[in-house]
Amino acid sequence: MKVRFAPSPTGHLHIGGVRTALFNYLFVKNQGGQFILRIEDTDLSRSSREMAEEILEGLRWLGMNWDEGPIYQSDHFEKYRETAYRLLEQGKAYRCFCTPAEIEARKNSLENDGEKIYKYDRLCLNLTSEQIQQKLREKTPYVIRFFIPTGKTYFKDAIHKEMETDNSELEDFTLLKSDNSPTYHLSVVIDDCDMGITHVIRGDDHLSNTFKQILLFKALGLNPPKFAHLPLILGPDKKKLSKRHGETSILEFKKNGYLPETLVNFLSQLSWLPADSKKIFTMEELVKQFSLNKLSKSSPVFDYDKLRFLNGRIIQQKEAKDLYKLLAETQPFMDEYNEFPETKKINLIDLVKPRMKTLADFEAKFNIYLKGELNYQNNDLDKLNETHSNTDMKRYLKELLVKLGNLNESRFGSAEIEAELRACAAENNIDAACLIHPARFALTAEAVSPSIFDVFAFFGKEESIRRINRFIDYLEKNNG
C-alpha cells in the first residue's frame, strides 16, 4: 500500500493540509505501507521553493516522516506533455484555440432553452483538420482539452460510499495549458499511477474532481486507485478553514507555543474519535487504532479552546528538562536568559508549568521570576488593596522579614518557610492570608502564582528578602 500527501507550495501548510497528511500517515502506517511526499508545483507562477521547504519543515516537526520524496512535479513536465499529446493522437483529447475571454463571453451570454451554459461548448471539437493546420501555422496558442465521453462514472469512496455522476455534467477540462505546462488533473493522474499510489486520501474539495480524474485514468488504460475524501475543517465561522483565516500556517502554531503532540491529538479527533477521549495518544498508538471507515462524513469546526486545553495537559505531563529543551528550540525569548544557570531555569519551569497553556506563556514568568521585571501598578494590586491596606501590608511584611531573617539560608525550604510564616501570623493575631497575599505580590507582582512557599524557596533567602524590601520601598514612596 502506498499513499501520498501532495500539497501545492503556493501557500503555507495550513491546518487542513496537516490533517490530510496525518490521516494519510495514520492509514498507511496502520496498513504497513509507504507514505510518499509529492510537491504539486505545476503552477510555476504561484509556487515557490520556500513554501515547499516550509511544508517539509512542518511535517518533520509533527513527526510525520515520509518514506519517499519529496518528489517535485515540476521535474516531470516532459512526461505530462507526452501523455497529453498521446491522448490527442488517440482522439481522446483535442486542441482548443479559444481564449479564456472568448469562452467566458460565450458562457455568460449564450443561453439555450433559457439555461445558462456552464461548460465549454466544444467549439473547437468541430474544427476541420485544415482549420487546425491553419491555426497551427499561424501559431495561434491552444490548450489540449480532454474529451469527456458519454455515459456515467462511478466510484466507491471509502468515506462517502457510492458516488455517481452523469458525464454530461462534466466539462472538457484542460490537460495542457497554452504554455505547455500541465494542469493539476493531468499531473496527479500520471503521478499517482507512476508512483503506484493505491489510496488517494484528500479533502472533500476534490470530491467532484474525482470523476474527471477517473475518466482520465480510464482513457490512459489505467486502474484508478481507491479514494477517500475527508470532510473539510471549518473555522469558527463555519467557513472552510484556509489561508484566508489568517495565521493558520502550521509553523505559526509552533511559534505560538503549541507542541506537535497537541496538534496530532487534536487533529486526530476531528472526524474521528480515538478510543478514549480523555487520553493523550502517541503517534504509534493512533496508528494502531486508525481505520478509514470509522471517519465521519461531516465537517468539523476547529475549536481553539480544546486545542489550548490539550496543549496545557501535555505541557503538564512533560518533564521540566524536556520542556526546557522545547523552549530553547522554539521560543526566541529564551536567548535573553543565557546567563542564567540551566538548573535555575529548569526549576522555574517545574514551578510554573501547571498553569501554562502554551510554551509562549512561559515568557511572562521568566520575565518576572528571573529578570525580576516587577510592575506593581496593575489591577492585581487594586484587588489586593480591597482586603489589605497598604499600611497593613507594609507592617506585616516587615514582621515577616524578621522571621525570614532568622531562617538559615540552608534551611530556606518550602516547609520551613511555611512554619515561619504561620508562626508570624499567629503572633500578630492575623490570618496567614494577610501575609501570604502581600508576600505573593511582593515577590511576583501578581495575584496568582504557584504555592507561595515554593516561590520563596525558588528565590532563596537573599532574593526573597530583596524583593520584599523592594515592594515595601515602593509602598513607602507611593501613598505611604
Next chain:
RNA sequence: GGCCCGUUCGUCUAUCGGUUAGGACAUAGGAUUUUCAAUCCUAUAAGAGGAGUUCGACUCUCCUACGGGCUACCA
C-alpha cells in the same frame, strides 16, 4: 444558476432499528487550596423541519431548509 457532499448538546464526537441518547472541551456550582491552575463531584445542554417505511427510527427512504464544496489555461 447547475452538480455534488453534509446536518446528534455552544464545539469535537459515541450510537451502526429498541439506550434514562454516552464521553470530551467550554460554561455554571461544589469539594480541595494561601491564590490561580490542576484534580474530584454535580449541573446545564442535542438528534434542522416535514412526510413516509416499520410493532418500533437519531439510525432506512423522500421532500424542504440550512451549511459547505466544485463549477479556471489554481491546486
